Amino acid sequence: MENQGQECAGIVTSNGASPPTYTTHKGMGLVSTAFPPEALTKLRYGNLCICHTRYSTTGISELQNCQPFVVDTLHGKIAVAHNGELVNAHALRKKVRRGLCLYYREVLPGEIVQISRHGVTSLSVVPRPEGGLPAFCIFEYVYFARPDSIFEGQMVYTVRQRCGWQLAAESPTDADVVSTVPESATPAALGYAQQSGLPYVEVLCKNRYVGRTFIQPNTRLRQIGVTKKFGALMDNFDGKRVVLIDDSIARGNTISPIIKLLKEAGAKEVHIRVASPPVRFPCYMGINIPTKEELIANKPEFEDIAGYIGADSVRYLTVEGLVSAVQEGIALHNEKDKINHKLNRKVGHCTACLTGKYPVELEW
Incomplete structure (x- = not known):
């Protein structure tokens, strides 16, 4: 995971109690620097964990911007880690409140997967607006x-x-x-x-x-x-x-x-x-x-x-040529995967940095 970010790192653990309690440690630099042995010792007491490594795209490179974040909500405290920018954050804040989801497999674009003591459940797959193609970062x-x-x-x-x-x-x-x-x-x-x-x-x-x-x-x-x-x-x-x-x-x-x-x-x-x-x-x-x-x-x-x-x-x-190289393997996989083939799952990628065609309308 560290190849995605090397400025700072953080871990939040919980024992799953209700109401939840969290143990947090964050540090600047590589994982090996951010987590001395004494920090790892205090994180041992829990069976749930979120980890994050960061490189800055917005915000300055300092500890206060290190994830995961522990925040208060109407439903109590939750721990959250994310990647990327929420370009429509203001609109989302007005419309959506969702719980934390943990996953053990590749999650489909727009999918929410819940893991609990009752098993693994796919709660929903939110489609792209107006039937648009997925836009996985190429x-x-x-x-x-x-x-x-x-x-x-x-x-x-x-x-x-x-x-x-x-x-x-x-x-x-x-x-x-x-x-x-x-x-x-x-x-x-x-x-x-x-x-x-x-x-x-x-x-x-x-x-x-x-x-x-x-x-x-x-x-x-x-x-x-x-x-x-x-x-x-x-x-x-x-x-x-x-x-x-x-x-x-x-x-x-x-x-x-x-x-x-x-x-x-x-x-x-x-x-x-x-x-x-x-x-x-x-x-x-x-x-x-x-x-x-x-x-x-x-x-x-x-x-x-x-x-x-x-x-x-x-x-x-x-x-x-790039799109062809990427999508050739997806087509072969979907032919072999009976579920994907049956669902006729759509394939699409974000090429905005190459073409200027952004997958969503930007709100500033």
Whole structure:
């Protein structure tokens, strides 16, 4: 879970008594830092638990914004953890009051699942307004999710590999080796290598003691993180033309130091292939892309992005290619799953950061 947030972490436990009592501990930094042994000891006395790790999209990075929150309601105290932004919070506050739900499986969009001593019950599945398609974040497949995660009946690793196959078909390269910016781009790089017939080698050694740079709260920390994060495995690519696969380029301030590192270590050429389309629009649903001005795809430099970042060429996967790679596996799963096939369950994804088409009307 920590790959989703590294600024702070919190745990709330309860013994299930009525009225409920809660034991809470929150701390800044990584989980290993936020929870010393004495904190874990006091959390042991309970059979219910909510955990949360955070990276800030709104609000400042301090302990008061660390989740889970314990709040008073008309029905008593409840503990709540959430991800993303509630863009229609004011309207929801007027219309809806719901209890806490715990789940043990993938929950369908709009579904409420209750687990109690009486068993597991699906309480309801709230449809999208006016029969609209679901809008699962497609960037979970691209970057955020762990590769062993299962969404919509398919493994994220396999989807990323299909993105690599599609990218190789759309943007072939005259090169000697294929490699990756580890680790979220590795499945796509392997897929690209398989489809193109080029050998896959490792060119970067990752320092595992440095956290994820994308979710650092400002540009300076992201750039410092990159310089500490990788070392060059020069024997694998000295004098060779390298196709370097990255999962995405949002701001463009982390890929340039990597290209410089490879060329200084002996790469003859470095060609960047991105296993997702250009990110052009901010996300208002909880991903840390607050303004269009920050995004490299909206800057004048994008017209010559290869020159701007120091690469010999840059190509992106198309939106159509990404959607196809994601939805191909869902279609196969639904054919095998009799329940999904019978229900003719709709499939849809949010591509707002790529296309500007948001799944809900934004209320500010």
